[in-house]
Amino acid sequence: MKRYYYITVVAIVALLCLQISYVENQYRDYIGQKVSLAQDALELAITKELHLRNREQNRESSQFRLYIKAASDMTPQERDSLWRHSTSPGDTLNLDSEWEKNIGKTRGEILQQWLQDKKIEEGNMLQLAVLDSLYSLEAAGGNYRHVLLLYDADKQLIASAGNLQPSxxxxxxKMLDIGTKGLYAVQVKSEIPMSAFLKHLWYTLILSAAIVVIVLLCLVFQLTEIRRKDALLRKRENSVNGTIHDLKAPLNGVLAMLGWFKLGEKDPMRRKVILMNETGVKHLVANIESLLIVARKDRRKLVLRKTQVDVAALAYRIKEEMDVTYGNKPHTLTVRNELPEGCTVRADAMYLENVLRNLVENALKYADEGVKVGIALTQEADRLSMAVSDNGWGIPARYQKKIFRQFYQVPREADRLQKGYGIGLTQTKYIIEEHGGTIGVQSAESKGSVFTVTLPL
Structure with missing residues (x-):
């Protein structure tokens, strides 16, 4: 049940993280838009501030003239005259070379930067206070507290203007160069409060928060319903397990009675009938035990009553019982014992018998008539190995990793379907692992299977 809590908590945390990430991205985009608008306003303000300085200078002097003509449209005499009569190298401007230097993207931008150079040379510097007033007008409607920062060639702050402190x-x-020589640069820093963002996107944020609350309520409801169903299922399981457990007592009494009849019976036919019934009751008791083991596996540890078990004697007894149980199905069941004399393993005899009986019975069930089943007992170093082999239907490779899962049954054709519950191999694996052993399978379709169990000696 704990995993449901963990899954729900993880889902809630993931949902909240997604919501926070979404809001952060929205805020980041909002900031980016406002900074971009501020930069556009600053660029326009710089252009207007330069125009104002030009207009004031033109009132005082009319000697400055600006001529624009493509070099390809000039005659050689014009080009020569241009260079000879230029008062200084800065009097002429090659637009192509300025484009290559990335001074500006358009002719107007390049000319503006060139004019900035001329003004700086003449001592007519950029007026930061005027620029701040023009910026405030251009940024109307989104004009938060701001400060214009003026830097020198070393990018050191030399002046500022605005209603926001530089600190x-x-x-x-971005820094915008004033002129082509990189002597000065200007930048705007704006205060963009979170309240403006929330006010701008209040509808989207409220809708998003509502969706998160609805999803959280659904998760809480789902968890509550799972808890209720789990409690009900536990009650049902306890009732079923108690009923199944109560069936064992009378069956054990029947087994004891059949054993007593078998000891006193001399007639071979009657003795065979008693043995058949005893085997059937044992099989039923084993199925009941399997159901209890699988049902309790996740909640109650298996209690083992270990004794020294003679595995060879156990195998021969199971062979005798299976020969009787499957007497109507032609088969060959053999036991190959290569264990040293007196070799035993410390295990729970009842559970180990259930394991071996289940493996042998599966080999006989999932095969055609005439199947050959073998039980091989060997010792490898400090471990005992029990291998049950057959030449039956086999298990396709794609199903072999699933056969030890609870209630799983290998898909078969309609004429090969066998009665079963899908718990035998689950119980077998669980019992073997509780004994500190291992179980593995090698199988090929239409060729048979080999189930190998190893136990520590």
Whole structure:
């Protein structure tokens, strides 16, 4: 049941993380948009500030003239005259080379940067206070507290203007060079409060939060329902397990009575009938035990009553019982004992008998008439090996990893379906592992199977 809590908690945490990530991404996009708008406003303000300086200078002097003409449209005499009459190298501007230097993207931007150089040379510097006023006008509607920062060639702050202190937190735009020589650069830092973001996206955030709450309520309801169903299932299981357990007592009494009849019976035919019934009752008791083991596997540890078990004697007894039980099905069941004389294994005799009986019975059930089944007992170092082999139908490779799962049955054709519950191999694996052993299978379709059990000696 704990895993349901863990899954629910993980789902809630994942949902909250997704929600937080979504809000962060929205906020990041919002900040990016506002910074981009601030930079556009700054670029336009720089252009207007330069225009104002130009207009004031033109009022005082009319000597400055600007001519724009493509070099390809000039005659050789014009080009020569241009160079000879230029008062300084800065009087002419090669737009192609400026584009290559990435001074600007358009002719207007390049000319603007060139004019900035001219103004700086003339001592007519950028007026930061005027620029701040123009920026405030351009950023109207999204004008948060801001500060314009002016840097020198070493990117050291030399001046600022605005209603935000340079030391306060804010979001920076890109640095914009003033002129082509990189002598000055300007940047805007804006305070973009979270409240503005929340106000901008309040509907989306409320809807998203509502969805999260609905999903959380669904998860809580689901967990509550699972707990209720689990409690009901536990009550049913306890009732069924108690009923199954109560069946063992009368069956054990029947076994004791049949054993007493068998000891006193001299007639071979009657003795054979008693043996058949005794084997059937043992088989029923083994099935009941298997159901109890599988039902309790996850909640109650298997209690083993270990004694020294003679595995060879156990194998021969099971051979005798299976020969009687499957007397109507032609088969050959052999035991090959290669254990040293007196070799025993410390185990729970009843559970070990159930394991070996289940493996042999499976070999006889899932095969055609005339099947050959063998039980091989060998010793390997400090371990005992029990191998049950057959030449029956075999198990396809794609199903071999699933056969030890609870209630799993290998799919068969309609004419090969056998009565079963899918718990025999689950019980077998569980019992062997509780004894500190291992179980493995080698099988090929239409060729048979070999189940090998190893136990520590």
């Amino acid at each position: 306060e937190k804010g979001h920076y735009s």
